[in-house]
Amino acid sequence: MTTVPVLVTGGAGFIGSHLCEALINRGHHVLCIDNLQTGSLDNLAGFWDHPKFEFCQHDIIEPLSVDVSAIYNLACPASPVDYQKDPIHTFRTCVLGALNMLELARKKRVPILQASTSEVYGDPEQHPQTETYWGNVNPIGPRACYDEGKRSAETLFYDYHRAYNVDTRVIRIFNTYGPRMKADDGRVVSNFITSALKGQPLTIYGDGKQTRSFCYVDDLVRLILACMDRDTRNDTPINAGNPEEYTMIELAELVMELVEGDSSLIHHPLPVDDPRKRKPDISVAKDVLNWEPEICVRDGLSRTKDYFVKTTDGNRFQPLG
Ligand code: NAD
Numbered sequence: 001m002t003t004v005p006v007l008v009t010g011g012a013g014f015i016g017s018h019l020c021e022a023l024i025n026r027g028h029h030v031l032c033i034d035n036l037q038t039g040s041l042d043n044l045a046g047f048w049d050h051p052k053f054e055f056c057q058h059d060i061i062e063p064l065s066v067d068v069s070a071i072y073n074l075a076c077p078a079s080p081v082d083y084q085k086d087p088i089h090t091f092r093t094c095v096l097g098a099l100n101m102l103e104l105a106r107k108k109r110v111p112i113l114q115a116s117t118s119e120v121y122g123d124p125e126q127h128p129q130t131e132t133y134w135g136n137v138n139p140i141g142p143r144a145c146y147d148e149g150k151r152s153a154e155t156l157f158y159d160y161h162r163a164y165n166v167d168t169r170v171i172r173i174f175n176t177y178g179p180r181m182k183a184d185d186g187r188v189v190s191n192f193i194t195s196a197l198k199g200q201p202l203t204i205y206g207d208g209k210q211t212r213s214f215c216y217v218d219d220l221v222r223l224i225l226a227c228m229d230r231d232t233r234n235d236t237p238i239n240a241g242n243p244e245e246y247t248m249i250e251l252a253e254l255v256m257e258l259v260e261g262d263s264s265l266i267h268h269p270l271p272v273d274d275p276r277k278r279k280p281d282i283s284v285a286k287d288v289l290n291w292e293p294e295i296c297v298r299d300g301l302s303r304t305k306d307y308f309v310k311t312t313d314g315n316r317f318q319p320l321g
């Protein structure tokens, strides 16, 4: 195995930390770059001292010159609450970050994988979404810094391939969950589980009939590895998600069943531009990568609940009253 490291940007985040761990377990030397904006060194605790792991605090909006053998570009906040806190920095991360990492890939002549998102489909008019769908995104709304940032990054990835023959691989990740999600990231899975554990009401935004399709993080990491393992790049982006589709009401009911809680539901206003439905068509991942999700939402949520119980300070989860 080469001693030149593989680079994981955003490696201290939720998905990135699982990817770093999987790569180390495969014998790779891993260089993790992160500005710690939403990630945490706690996520790296399990392999921090591993001889094949290195960490460097760096913001990818600045250029980087290091020797690497492959690049996984995951750096970017993923939760709407997080990416809307500093939308201009989010956009810079998506675009300048992608540009800097593509320049590195070009100079070092190494493959680069982009963690794109189902958000490129916006509020989709096609359901389920195939990779050939061009999307329905509001370019000036509060989600645009992320949606349009990620769309621009995809443009750069395809232009770097056409102009410089860089080996670019793009996956479009749908809602992913699992251990090492931040309890307070504002996303639906963490909100529902932490509220149910505390015996507090579960917050349903809007009427709760909007849908999402949830993928367990281990399944996603298998797909990322399979995508980079291929000898040749795939010409189209690849949807990375579990097609198991839930309304938010159904998700709340499942979480309450798993937590054995008796929380009520309260309705809050629907955030601006919240997509009404989201479900991946995963035919390309099946055909090209021979990949399918293995962990159903019920099992994955149960594991995630166990993680939150184990890692969160007991006091925070004392039932009210
Ligand atoms: P996360 O917020 O847990 O991790 C992102 C990591 O990137 C964090 O550690 C953060 O500190 C780091 N980061 C952010 N901006 C940076 C910058 N400018 N320079 C260096 N580091 C920076 O999010 P995640 O859920 O692990 O998402 C990882 C990637 O997957 C993101 O690119 C995200 O867009 C993509 N994605 C995630 C989901 C999901 O459901 N989690 C869905 C679609 C796409």
Ligand code: UDP
Residues within 6 Å of the ligand: 079, 080, 175, 186, 187, 188, 189, 191, 192, 203, 204, 205, 206, 208, 210, 212, 248, 270, 271, 274, 275
């Ligand atoms: N949502 C909800 N209650 C919450 C948090 C989110 O009903 O406490 C809804 C949100 O409006 C959206 C869906 O759950 O329709 C998924 O939201 P999340 O922020 O997890 O991801 P994204 O909107 O990026 O898919």
